[in-house]
Amino acid sequence: MTPAPFPRSRPTLNDASTALTLTSTSLPSVQSSQLPKLEVQGVSKCFSHAGSAFTVLDTIDLYLQPRELVCIVGASGCGKSTLLNIIAGLILPSSGKVLVDGAAVPGPGADRGMIFQSYTLYPWLTVAGNIAFGLKLRRLPKGDIKQRVSYYLDVVGLTKFARAYPKELSGGMKQRVAIARALANEPDVLLMDEPFGALDAQTKEQMQKFLLELWEQTHTTILMITHDLEEAVFLSQRIYVMSAHPGKIKHDVRVSLPEHRDLEMKLDPEFIQIKRTIIQALHTSS
Numbered sequence: 001m002t003p004a005p006f007p008r009s010r011p012t013l014n015d016a017s018t019a020l021t022l023t024s025t026s027l028p029s030v031q032s033s034q035l036p037k038l039e040v041q042g043v044s045k046c047f048s049h050a051g052s053a054f055t056v057l058d059t060i061d062l063y064l065q066p067r068e069l070v071c072i073v074g075a076s077g078c079g080k081s082t083l084l085n086i087i088a089g090l091i092l093p094s095s096g097k098v099l100v101d102g103a104a105v106p107g108p109g110a111d112r113g114m115i116f117q118s119y120t121l122y123p124w125l126t127v128a129g130n131i132a133f134g135l136k137l138r139r140l141p142k143g144d145i146k147q148r149v150s151y152y153l154d155v156v157g158l159t160k161f162a163r164a165y166p167k168e169l170s171g172g173m174k175q176r177v178a179i180a181r182a183l184a185n186e187p188d189v190l191l192m193d194e195p196f197g198a199l200d201a202q203t204k205e206q207m208q209k210f211l212l213e214l215w216e217q218t219h220t221t222i223l224m225i226t227h228d229l230e231e232a233v234f235l236s237q238r239i240y241v242m243s244a245h246p247g248k249i250k251h252d253v254r255v256s257l258p259e260h261r262d263l264e265m266k267l268d269p270e271f272i273q274i275k276r277t278i279i280q281a282l283h284t285s286s
């Protein structure tokens with residue numbers, strides 16, 4: 001029997017009566033009484049270069065409700081990856097904090113799974129071995145590991161490739177393994193840094209559809225960075241638009257398209273209008 005992961009309630013997402021609400025936010029406050037799954041409170045980050053400090057992120061506040069899929073867009077260099085790395089606990093903020101389920105997180109943890117653009121699979125391990133890797137590190141019982149690996153292989157449609165090695169897989173398949181590996185740890189939040197950025201256009205669209213189906217199936221809360229505005233509109237319930245120098249959240253855009261989406265929707269006038277609004281938001285943020 002397959003395990004029943006993510007037995008989480010399905011919260012009601014905010015139904016805006018209009019297709020999209022664009023709010024210029026100084027601080028997007030939590031808009032429901034429900035405790036956010038993820039919160040970033042007043043996060044700033046300074047780096048030093050050639051002996052002088054510069055601010056990359058300036059007082060970032062954001063939140064994700066349980067089961068929300070939210071994208072962050074912004075000009076290159078505005079600090080998106082730095083922000084995601086801070087949320088993952090891989091970089092310490094200069095000030096501010098990150099909370100999961102209302103509790104501040106001091107560093108990396110299994111509650112936050114991370115997926116990068118470059119394939120980060122272990123080449124010497126099979127697909128199943130890659131998915132099992134973190135579970136073995138956590139010393140889960142062998143039976144549990146086997147069950148979870150089999151379940152997530154099925155979720156990402158790669159059961160037949162369990163014994164294959166990464167070099168035998170296409171780019172899209174490798175990313176599906178990376179997603180299965182992250183999901184096998186049953187994280188509270190999945191953090192994705194341009195996960196489909198290296199894929200060709202057709203594979204990218206297949207992966208977008210795959211991610212949406214996976215999200216519907218697993219109820220995972222997902223925060224994703226993308227440069228692709230169409231991808232952001234297609235996947236998100238909300239989009240944070242960042243400005244640069246220093247990186248700030250400038251807009252919190254609600255995308256009230258139907259929750260179940262197919263690729264045809266990208267041709268819909270409503271979809272195109274939302275994309276146009278995001279482009280305008282980016283322009284006013286630069």
Ligand SMILES: Nc1ncnc2c1ncn2[C@@H]1O[C@H](COP(=O)(O)OP(=O)(O)OP(=O)(O)O)[C@@H](O)[C@H]1O
Nearest residue numbers: 047048049056074075076077078079080081082083
């Ligand atoms: N470890 C570091 N030390 C010094 N500067 C850094 C460090 N990491 C990032 N930066 C600088 O911080 C700024 C933001 O980088 P970051 O990679 O977060 O931006 P980004 O929005 O993700 O960019 P892109 O969209 O091009 O990937 C850049 O100017 C970068 O050079």
